Amino acid sequence: MKIVVAYKWTRDPEEASARPDGTVDWSRAKPGLSTYDPVAIEVARQLAAETGAELIGVTVGDKGVGTPLACKAALGRGLDRVVTVEDGSLADAGRSELAAVLAEVIKHIGDVDLVVTGDSSMDVAAKMVPTVLAGELGWPAVAEVTSVTGKAGELRVGREIPGGAQVLEISGPAVLATSADAAAPRVPGMKDLLAAGKKPVEHLDLAALKVSPQNAVMTVTGRSLPERKVRKGQLIDTADPAQAADELLTALRQAGAL
Amino acid sequence: MTEPVEPDFDVIVIGAGIAGCVTAYQLAQQGRSVLLVERGEEPGSKNLSGGVLYSRGMEQVFPDFLTEAPVERRITRNYINFINGDSSVAVDYRDARLAEPVNAVTVLRAKLDPWLAAKCEEAGALIMPGVRVDRVLTEGTRVVGVQAGDDELRAHVVVAADGVNSFIAQDVGLRKKPPQHHLAVGVKAVVSLPRKTIEDRFTLTGDEGAAVAAVGDCTEGVGGGGFLYTNIDSLSIGIVVRLDDLTAKKKVVTDIFDHFLEHRFIAPYLEGGEMLEYGCHLVAEGGLDMVGDIVMDGMVVVGDAAGLTLNTGLTVRGMDLAVGSAVAAAEAVGAALDQKNTSRATLAAYREKLFASYVGKDMETYAKAPHFLETDRMYKEYGELLADVLYGAFNHDLKPREHLVKVARGSLAHSPLKIMQLVKDGIAGARAL
The missing domain is CATH 1.20.5 (Single alpha-helices involved in coiled-coils or other helix-helix interfaces)
Structure with a gap:
């Protein structure tokens, strides 16, 4: 069984500041693992430990997502290996474009049985990528996932729904977005971090992935701050x-x- | 003798500040296997520094330091300021010789420390941020490694570079908890301003920088002082006050800091700026008295952790001493590793090298400075006396003028200061500084 965790290496908006004209100053924000992604890694790691599955981290984005520092931060949390697509052209990529690239990486890895993601990214927080990714792959998407057990082709997934909870059985590959508190992420220890430096990292070339171009171009043309209440x-x-x-x-x- | 178990690393350095990074860098350059463990998520995220670095020592380690490292401005203007409530007297020392060769630069540790850590990585050291070392592992009298959480890693030598509190040095009994009068508390903010505004307000050009040192009302009379340093497009402003005096005078450090920020002679420099950072940290001010035992079997202590800080009243130093101690430690540790003997006796070469270098010499030269700077009069009466003398000279109130000496005598007569105190402090100051 192969489990992929799609994670994001990005900037923390808490360290950004909004200028009066609505533009955002990111210059003081340091990149890091997106807030909820350690939860996804932990949920996937537990399932991998139970099933003996291979646990693969995947990240796509701007320059920096494939640096040793970034890869070690993810690998230290228990991934077996990492696959990255690092390309300056992805700096301003929208959700659908990122999901399309992720889908190609997952096809490239091959025989993936499950993709796990965090609840939302810390910088955009739109909660769209898992769903669009599932659409690209033709797989079901499940959000607010609180637990995953079982094995490839026989997954048992718990999720929160408005007013309660559900348990699902999924017979094939799926994309699962974990809820924000689905698991308590472990803090990597020294041995984890030592091991992380020795795990394989594969860097893919965006051009070689043959991602279909987006049919429409989206550009941000205006920004404003929310009206401040007096x-x-x-x-x-x-x-x-x-x-x-x-x-x-x-x-x-x-x-x-x- | 070295320990029987083959360790994970030659050297484990605890703390990726200046002392830790420079030690790790040099040992990695010698080809040793080095692990550098840092508690913060990133080097530079847990410490606080005023921000003036006397840079010559750093240039010995990194010859291109001034062009390659993220330094802010070269200090060519030192402004020493006695600040009273409504008056202030300053010495404004500007000197082109301070620019070439460069003597001191302002730095922002949030930028400098990651640069240093990257240098360590380039040299082959392994950096582990986000890991808090809980304790060092010992076997008998020897330190054999470190423990963090459930994990233990072993090394021939552990370097404690864990800052002013050095729980590591305290834990193994090398250092006692310092007495309160050896400790001060620093509060610092970084305020952003446009580059041009800073250059206009401090009359600077290019990458010139100014360092303002202030004593007196800026700390509401509490022993200590204020500082204001220019970065490229921000100011580092802060106060450092002695803990014992703060307690004795029943003052709150953040109130004093606010008072300093709002002071009529300081506020205009900051006007229109936006506060980017605000932090508080302990500062060691014991001088030579604080440097205790810094060597044991399998371990050395460097930088602030070794008590290596100096406040001479005019200059406040820590970072350059950290560099010097790192150089001495890396040499001694390297030699000990070559001899396959990392006992206290062999590592004692670190202490010898340290005290043969500018670090130890300066610590000895200024050994009396901390005691002198405990003189209460420094923080109130002297500034007022200076202003009164000058007031007598400049205030043309249509009374017949008097010679300056007479004006000064008159001012002294009205001041609570006694001539004998003046003489005593003068002699003590000359001996201490």
Whole structure:
């Protein structure tokens, strides 16, 4: 059995700042493993450990995603090997384009039984790539996955749905997006990181993958910040706690908050 | 003698700050197998430094340091400032000789440390960020490796470069918890400003930089001082105050820092800037007294962890001493590995080399500085006295003028300072600095 974890090496938006004109300054943001991807790796690692499957990390993106530092960060979490597509032209690639490249990498690897992804990427957070990828591959896509057991062709998948949970059985290959807290990721130890440096890394050339071109070009032509709500700045200043509580209650009622 | 088990590495360095990186780099260059373990997700993410690096030592290790490394500005202007509430007296020392050869540069550790770590990697060291070493492994009196979580790795020599608190050195009993009067707390912010604005406000051209050192009201009279350094397009501003004096005067360090930022003589430099970073860190100020035992069987201690910091009042140093200690340590560790004897006796060559170098010599020269800088008068009365003398000279209130000496005597008579204190402090200062 072959399990692929599609992960993203990208910038943390918490370290970015939005300029008044709506453009984003990423210059201080350091690249790293996308927040939820360690969860996906851990879910897949546990299944691989149970089934003896090979666990392959796949990442596609801008220059930097294939650096030794980036690959070791992913490999240290328990992947057996990593396959990357590192290309400057993917810097501004949209979700569908990234999914199309991922699909070609998965075909290149061959005989993949399962693709696991994180809940969403930390920089875009659109939750679209797993679904589009499944569409490209002609496989079912399942989001909010909380557990995976079984083996190739007989997967048992737990997922959250609005108002409850479901258990699914899937008879063929599938793309699963794990929920944000599906597993507690392990912090790689020194031995994991030592081993990571010795694991194989394969760099694929984007041009050689024959990804079908997108039929439409999408360009961002405008950006704006969300409208900032004006705060009331109301201060309740009294020595008597009971009176302060009364005033707070009155103020909240007047504001329609209670 | 070395340990019977063949270890995983020749050397494990704990901490990828300046001392750790430079030690690891040089040992890797000697062809040793080196592991550099760093607690932060990236080197430079856990430490805090004022930001002036006296760069000559670094150039001995990296000849192209000034052109290759991410340095900010060459310091050609040192502005030493006694700041009172409403007055300030400064010495503005500018010198082209400070630019060629370059003497000191401003650095931002978030940029410098990753560069240093990359150099280590190029030289063949293995870097492990995001790993916190819990303790060193010992067998008898010998350190044989490190433990992090469930994992243990062994080495012929462990280098403790884990910073001012050095839990590693404390854990193995090399260092005691330093007394409070040897410790200070630093608060620092990085404020972004356009390059042109910085050059205009500090009258700088090109990559020239300014370093402002301030004492007095900037720390609300608490022992310590303020600093303001120019980077390319940001300012590093901060205060360092002695812990014991802070406690005695019942002040809160962040309040003092806010007071400094808002001070009428400081705020104009920062106007319109945006705060990019804000941090707090312990600073060792014990000088020579803090350098304890730095060698044991299988381990050496370098940089801040070894207590190697100097505050002379005019210059505040740590990073260049870290470089010097790393050079001494790498030589001694290398020689010990060649002799296949990494005992305390062999590694003691590190201490000898350290004290034969500028690091040890300077620590000895300024051994009395910490005590002198504990003089309370430095932080309040002297600045006010200087301003009063100058006020007497410049304030033409239509009274007949007096010779400056007389004005100074008059000011001293009104100051709480006594002439004997002045003489005593003068002599002590001359001896300490």
